Amino acid sequence: MRIPLAITTSARPKEWLVAQARAAARQWRVPFIARQPKESIALWFETHAEALLIFGHDGVTLWDREGHHGFHGGMAHLRRLRVAAGEPDTFVRVAELRAGDAVLDCTLGLAQDALVASLAVGPGGRVVGVEKSLALCALVSEGLKTYELGPDSCRVEVVHADALEYLRTLPARSFDVVCFDPMFARPQKSQPGFDVLRRFASHDPLAPEALEEGRRVARRWVVVKGARYSDDLRKLGLTPEPGSRYTEVAWGRARPLEP
Structure with a gap:
């Protein structure tokens, strides 16, 4: 066996x-x-x-x-170079990331957004990535041990867990930003390695319960990545943020629950 x-x-x-x-x-x-x-x-x-x-x-x-x-930086490496040069990044803009923030990435995957967040929040910030797939979690965790982040970034903490279960263990308002990037139902043109991601990652859609737990844990925003061709964001009660008409990605965000 x-x-x-x-x-x-x-x-x-x-x-x-x-x-x-x-x-x-x-x-x-x-x-x-x-x-x-x-x-x-x-x-x-x-x-x-x-x-x-x-x-x-x-x-x-x-x-x-x-x-x-x-494991390698992939597109995150180019995005980090642009952020360092002062150029805009959609994720950073929508999440309103700033120095010193604590960010919880509930769908770590290959750590693309987490690597960008680690630079955006700087060495005084914190980035935690949660990944349900053991294979992806181990790949990213081991790969990050030798990935050169540089002095302008915080390290990415990797947690092997189901995101909803992990969120339920956290105190209210314990992270500035909570983000979700569920697997798109329809494959898109993507960078090398995404086929591996699709084979190993969870394909479960974002559950409303997970979104509400994210709102409980967040202090500023819960950010959700979706696809322009789907109504996944609207099903969650989220309105897509304005963005480029040339991208297939849509972003939505929700405010924290009132304390």
Whole structure:
């Protein structure tokens, strides 16, 4: 019987890399499988695991039988460069992010918005990302350990949990901004790696209960990303914010609950 996730290394790993992979396996409570020289992992997806987190000398990569994705900044890197140069970012604008803010990203995914938020709130701020998928959570958490954020950003704290359950554990008004980016029902043109995200991420729509918990936890805004072609935002009682007519993304936001 195959397990959902296991951890291994690239072929012929150094001792420090094996130690790093074993430590991650203990942290995420998944098996570590030792890699033999010249051994292909192709058959492992038939006999060992549905997915593998592979530690290599060039970083950490999530593999399944359909493909792979190594952790990197992706479009978030370009967005961070623009924010640093004073250019507008829609997420930062809609959330009204400012230095020192505490941000809770309830759908961390590949950490694209969380990485932008970490720069927008600065080293005195806080960004927490919640991810339901163990495979994505482990990939991002391990990848962030070596990702160079720089002195102008805070680190991104990664939590493996269901967002609604996690929100229910938090005190009221404990974050300035709470954000949701549910998986779109219809795939869009996207950056490399999004296919991996779609295979592993939760496809559940944002529940009204989660939105209300977000409003309880937020001090300023709850921000929700949606698709222009859908009425998902309106079903939640949200009015899409004005934006570019050339994007397929729509943003809505809700005010916090009254204390």
